Amino acid sequence: MLRRISTYRLRLLQDPVLALGLVLLALFVWLIALPIVMILQDAFTSQPGDGAKTRAADGAMTSYYITRALASRMSGIIFFAPLWNTLVVAVSAAGMALMIGAGLAWMLVRSDLPMRGWFSVALLIPYMLPVWTFALAWVTLFKNTTQGGQPGWMQALGAETPDWLAYGMVPTIIILTLHYIPFAILIIGGALRRVDGQLEEAAQMLGARRWAILWRVTVPVMRPAVLSAGLLMFADAIGEFSVPYILGLPVQFETLSVSLFRAISTQQNGMAAVYATVVLLIGVITLGIDTWMLREVHRFATIGGKGTTSRTSPLRGARWLLFGAVALLFVVSVILPLATLILSTLMEIPGRFSPDNFTLDYWIGRSLPTVAMTSGILLAPEFWHAAWNSLRIAGMAALAAGCLGLLVGYVVARSPWRWLAVSLRGVTFLPYLVPGIAFAAAILMLFAVPRGPVPALYGTPWILLLALVADQMPFSSRVGISAMAQLGSDIEDAARMMGAGMLHRMRAIILPILNGALATAVLLSFISGIKGVSLFILLAVPSTDVLTTFSLRLVDYGYAQAANAVVLVISMLALLGSFAIHRLAGPVFAQGWGR
Amino acid sequence: MPEIVIDKLSKSFANAHAVRDVSLTVKAGSFTCILGPSGCGKTTLLRMIAGLEEASAGQIRIGGRLVDDPVQGTFVPPEQRGVGLVFQSYALWPHMTVVQNVEFGLRLQRLDASARRARTRAMLDTLRITELADRYPAHLSGGQQQRVALARTLALAPQVLLLDEPLSNLDASLRLAMRAELARLHREFGTTIVFVTHDQWEAMTLATDIAVLAEGEVQQTGSASTIYDRPTTRFVAEFIGSPPINILPAGSPAAMSLIPQGVPERDQITVGLRPEAVRISDRSAPGSLSATVTAVLPTGGSWIVETAVQADGIGVVCTTLSRPIFVPMQPVFLEPQNDGMHLFGPNGRRLSDFPSNLMETS
Numbered sequence: 001m002l003r004r005i006s007t008y009r010l011r012l013l014q015d016p017v018l019a020l021g022l023v024l025l026a027l028f029v030w031l032i033a034l035p036i037v038m039i040l041q042d043a044f045t046s047q048p049g050d051g052a053k054t055r056a057a058d059g060a061m062t063s064y065y066i067t068r069a070l071a072s073r074m075s076g077i078i079f080f081a082p083l084w085n086t087l088v089v090a091v092s093a094a095g096m097a098l099m100i101g102a103g104l105a106w107m108l109v110r111s112d113l114p115m116r117g118w119f120s121v122a123l124l125i126p127y128m129l130p131v132w133t134f135a136l137a138w139v140t141l142f143k144n145t146t147q148g149g150q151p152g153w154m155q156a157l158g159a160e161t162p163d164w165l166a167y168g169m170v171p172t173i174i175i176l177t178l179h180y181i182p183f184a185i186l187i188i189g190g191a192l193r194r195v196d197g198q199l200e201e202a203a204q205m206l207g208a209r210r211w212a213i214l215w216r217v218t219v220p221v222m223r224p225a226v227l228s229a230g231l232l233m234f235a236d237a238i239g240e241f242s243v244p245y246i247l248g249l250p251v252q253f254e255t256l257s258v259s260l261f262r263a264i265s266t267q268q269n270g271m272a273a274v275y276a277t278v279v280l281l282i283g284v285i286t287l288g289i290d291t292w293m294l295r296e297v298h299r300f301a302t303i304g305g306k307g308t309t310s311r312t313s314p315l316r317g318a319r320w321l322l323f324g325a326v327a328l329l330f331v332v333s334v335i336l337p338l339a340t341l342i343l344s345t346l347m348e349i350p351g352r353f354s355p356d357n358f359t360l361d362y363w364i365g366r367s368l369p370t371v372a373m374t375s376g377i378l379l380a381p382e383f384w385h386a387a388w389n390s391l392r393i394a395g396m397a398a399l400a401a402g403c404l405g406l407l408v409g410y411v412v413a414r415s416p417w418r419w420l421a422v423s424l425r426g427v428t429f430l431p432y433l434v435p436g437i438a439f440a441a442a443i444l445m446l447f448a449v450p451r452g453p454v455p456a457l458y459g460t461p462w463i464l465l466l467a468l469v470a471d472q473m474p475f476s477s478r479v480g481i482s483a484m485a486q487l488g489s490d491i492e493d494a495a496r497m498m499g500a501g502m503l504h505r506m507r508a509i510i511l512p513i514l515n516g517a518l519a520t521a522v523l524l525s526f527i528s529g530i531k532g533v534s535l536f537i538l539l540a541v542p543s544t545d546v547l548t549t550f551s552l553r554l555v556d557y558g559y560a561q562a563a564n565a566v567v568l569v570i571s572m573l574a575l576l577g578s579f580a581i582h583r584l585a586g587p588v589f590a591q592g593w594g595r
Numbered sequence: 596m597p598e599i600v601i602d603k604l605s606k607s608f609a610n611a612h613a614v615r616d617v618s619l620t621v622k623a624g625s626f627t628c629i630l631g632p633s634g635c636g637k638t639t640l641l642r643m644i645a646g647l648e649e650a651s652a653g654q655i656r657i658g659g660r661l662v663d664d665p666v667q668g669t670f671v672p673p674e675q676r677g678v679g680l681v682f683q684s685y686a687l688w689p690h691m692t693v694v695q696n697v698e699f700g701l702r703l704q705r706l707d708a709s710a711r712r713a714r715t716r717a718m719l720d721t722l723r724i725t726e727l728a729d730r731y732p733a734h735l736s737g738g739q740q741q742r743v744a745l746a747r748t749l750a751l752a753p754q755v756l757l758l759d760e761p762l763s764n765l766d767a768s769l770r771l772a773m774r775a776e777l778a779r780l781h782r783e784f785g786t787t788i789v790f791v792t793h794d795q796w797e798a799m800t801l802a803t804d805i806a807v808l809a810e811g812e813v814q815q816t817g818s819a820s821t822i823y824d825r826p827t828t829r830f831v832a833e834f835i836g837s838p839p840i841n842i843l844p845a846g847s848p849a850a851m852s853l854i855p856q857g858v859p860e861r862d863q864i865t866v867g868l869r870p871e872a873v874r875i876s877d878r879s880a881p882g883s884l885s886a887t888v889t890a891v892l893p894t895g896g897s898w899i900v901e902t903a904v905q906a907d908g909i910g911v912v913c914t915t916l917s918r919p920i921f922v923p924m925q926p927v928f929l930e931p932q933n934d935g936m937h938l939f940g941p942n943g944r945r946l947s948d949f950p951s952n953l954m955e956t957s
Contacts, residue, residue, distance in 0.1 A: 493682070
C-alpha cells in the first residue's frame with residue numbers, strides 16, 4: 001500500500017503541469033503575498049531610526065505606530081481626518097455614480113432616447129481616460145489665488161472662485177463621480193440587457209402596470225448587480241490617489257492614500273505601513289462583502305437567461321429633455337475637460353481668449369523663458385525618455401502578465417492537485433483587494449534593500465515592471481482561467497494521445513486558439529499601465545519616470561501647461577488602445593476590470 | 596488486433612469512486628460497447644484504457660502488454676499504447692484545417708512529407724471527406740466533424756480504436772449513415788473497437804459485445820440479444836428496452852398471481868414483463884390478469900397500449916405491431932408470455948429462467 005502511494009506520488013512530481021504550477025506559485029508568493037505580509041508586519045515593528053520614539057530596538061515589536069494613529073494627540077489630524085475624508089469621498093462618489101449610472105443605463109438599454117447607440121459608446125470615454133485628467137482640467141479652470149503661479153481661467157476672467165469649489169473634497173467627489181458613471185453604466189446596463197424580457201412580460205400578463213413591473217420585478221432582479229457595482233466603485237475610490245493629491249494640497253485636504261504617500265516621502269515607514277494596512281483592510285472588507293453577495297446572486301440565476309427581446313419604454317414628453325441632459329453630461333465629462341486641457345496648452349497666459357495669446361510654444365517651442373523645461377514638450381528629452389519608459393515598462397509588463405495569466409489558467413484547469421489550483425487563483429487575485437498605492441508601498445518595502453539574491457531594485461525600472469506585473473495579475477489570470485475553462489480538456493487530450501508533449505501542445509494548440517484572449521488581456525494591461533499613476537508614484541525616480549509620474553512632477557514644479565500636454569498624450573494613447581480593444585474583442589471593459 | 600484485459604480496475608477521485616473493481620475482457624477484433632447511464636464511470640473507464648487517466652488499483656493489459664498497474668508502478672503513456680481515441684466533442688483543433696488536423700499526428704511521428712501527404716489523402720478518401728480538406732472545423736456539420744475526428748485518429752493506424760458516444764451528437768438520419776460507416780471501418784481495418792454510450796439503441800445496433808456498467812461496476816456482459824433476453828439483474832432489465840420493462844413489485848397481487856404456487860418465498864419475488872411479451876385479449880385465459888385500458892398511443896410502426904391491472908392499479912404497458920382494437924376504459928385480459936417474463940430475487944438478481952423451472956428446483 002505504502003509503495004503504491006509513493007510510486008504514484010513520484011510520477012505526479014514528474015508531471016510538467018505540477019512543476020509549472022509550483023514554480024508559478026513560488027513566483028507569486030514572492031511577488032504578491034510576501035510584500036503584503038511584510039507591510040502588515042511593518043506596522044507593528046520598530047523601523048530603523050525610530051528607536052527613540054518607539055522605545056524598542058530596530059525590528060522589535062511595537063504598538064507605537066498604531067497608538068500614534070489611533071489614540072494620540074495627533075490622531076485627529078493625521079488619521080481620523082484622512083479616514084473621514086476618504087470614506088466621505090468614496091461613499092459620495094460611488095453613491096452618486098450609481099444613481100446617475102443606473103438612470104443612464106436604463107435609458108440607454110430600455111428607452112427610446114435619441115442616439116442611444118452612439119451615447120452608449122461615447123459616455124464610456126471618461127472611464128478610458130486617466131482620472132486625474134479631470135483634476136488637471138479642474139485646476140486649469142477653477143484655480144484661485146490660494147495657490148501661487150499662473151491664474152485659473154475663472155480668475156483670469158474676473159471671477160474669484162471660493163476655496164471649497166477650487167480645491168478639496170467637493171471637486172474630488174465631482175470628478176470621481178464623473179469617472180465612475182461609465183463603470184456603473186457598464187455593469188448595470190450589462191445586467192439589464194441580460195434580464196430576461198419574459199420575466200417582465202409574465203408580470204404584464206398578470207396585469208401589473210409599467211411602474212409596478214419596474215419596481216417589483218426589474219429592480220429586485222437587478223439589485224445584486226447594482227450593489228456589486230457600488231461596492232467595486234467604493235473599493236476603487238478608497239485607494240484613489242491622484243485626484244486628492246492634485247486638488248487637496250492648497251487646502252490641506254488629505255485622504256488615506258495621500259497620507260500614505262506623504263508618510264513614505266518623509267521616511268515614516270511605520271506610519272506608512274499603518275495607512276497601508278487600513279486601506280488594505282477597507283478594501284478586503286468591501287470586496288469580501290461583494291463576494292458574499294455574489295454568492296447570494298445564484299438565487300437570481302434567471303439574470304443569466306436567454307436575454308430575449310425586451311421592449312423599449314417610450315419616454316414621451318421627456319424624451320428631448322432627457323436627451324439634453326445626457327448630451328450635457330457628455331459635454332461636461334468629455335468635451336469640457338479635454339477641450340480645457342487642449343486650449344490650456346495652446347495659450348500663453350491662461351484664460352485670455354485673444355488671438356495673439358495662442359501659441360504652440362508649449363508643444364514645440366524653443367528657448368522658453370522658464371527655469372527648467374525650456375523647450376516645448378515634444379522637444380524635451382525628458383518627455384521622450386518618460387514616454388519610452390512608459391511604453392517599455394507597460395509593454396513588457398503587459399506581455400509578461402498576459403502570458404503568466406495564461407499559464408495560471410492552464411495550471412488551474414489542469415492541475416491534478418486541487419489545492420494548487422485554489423492557491424494559485426487566490427494569490428493572483430490578492431492585488432485586486434489592495435489599492436495600488438498600498439501595494440506599491442508594500443513592493444517598495446520589499447525591494448528597497450537587497451534581499452537574498454535579489455539586489456535593491458529601487459531606482460531601477462525593474463521595480464516598476466514587477467509592481468505592474470503583480471498589479472495586473474488579478475485581471476490577466478482571470479482571463480487565462482476563463483479562456484482555459486472554455487477551451488476544455490478534450491482538445492488538448494487529443495494532441496496528447498498522439499504524443500505531443502506539453503510544450504508542443506502549448507505552442508501548436510493552446511496559444512493559437514487563445515491568441516485573441518491573450519491579445520485582449522495584454523492590450524488592456526498595457527492601457528492600465530500607460531495611464532496608471534497610484535502604483536508608480538512611490539516607485540519612480542526622475543531617471544525612471546514614466547509619463548504619468550513625469551506629468552505629476554511637472555504639476556509639482558508648477559509647469560501646468562507641460563503637465564497638461566503630457567496628460568493629453570497619455571489620454572490619446574489610452575483612447576487609441578481602448579478603441580483597438582473595442583475593435584478586437586467587443587466591449588471588454590464591460591467586465592469592469594482594467595482599472 | 597489485440598485483446599484488452601481489464602482486471603479488478605478501480606479509479607477514485609478526491610472523494611468518489613468512479614470505477615469500482617471492474618473486470619472485463621474485450622475480445623480481439625470485437626466491436627465492444629460499454630453501456631451505462633450517465634455518471635456510471637464509463638467514460639473514466641475509457642480514458643483509463645486510453646491512458647489519459649491513471650488507475651487507482653487493478654491492471655490493464657492491451658495485447659498482452661501491461662500498460663497500467665499502480666502496484667507495480669507501471670504506466671505506459673497514451674501515445675505508446677497503440678490506441679486511438681475519438682472524443683465525444685470530437686475535439687477538432689479549430690485553428691487548423693481538416694488536412695492539418697489529420698496530419699498533426701503524422702508530423703509528430705516525423706513521417707517524411709510525401710508519405711504523410713499520401714497517408715492523409717488516403718484517410719480523407721476512406722472517410723469520404725476529400726472535398727473538405729481545406730475547410731476549418733467551424734464550417735463543418737456535426738457528421739463531417741466526426742468523420743474528420745475519425746480520420747485524424749485512424750491516420751495513425753491504432754490497433755485499438757476507442758469511441759466516446761460516437762453517435763450521440765448526430766441527428767437521426769446521420770446516425771444510421773454513421774452506424775453503417777463504423778461497421779464498414781471495423782470490417783476494413785479489423786481493429787478492436789471499444790465505445791461507450793448511454794444510448795441502448797446505439798449499443799444494440801453497433802456492438803458485437805456489450806458490457807453493462809452501473810455505479811462503477813460491471814452488471815452483465817454478452818451479446819445484445821443475451822442481455823435483452825436474459826438480463827442477470829433487475830437493473831439491466833430495466834435499463835435495456837424501450838418502452839422499459841413492466842415491473843410488478845414483490846408481494847403485489849399481480850405478481851403473486853403470475854408466480855406458481857409452491858415457489859419458495861413467493862412474496863419476495865419481483866416480476867418483470869417485457870411490453871412486447873404481453874398479449875392483450877378481450878377474453879379470459881388461464882393465468883391472465885384482468886386490467887383496464889388507460890391509453891392507446893401510436894408510435895409509427897407499432898402501437899403502445901397502456902393498461903392498469905384491476906387488482907392493484909399497477910400500470911402495465913404493452914406493445915403491438917397490429918392496430919389494437921381496444922379503446923380507453925375497456926376491460927381487457929393480459930396474457931404474459933413466458934419468454935418475456937423475468938423473475939428477480941430481493942437482491943435484484945435473476946432467479947432462473949421460467950417459473951416452471953423454479954417449480955422443479957423447489
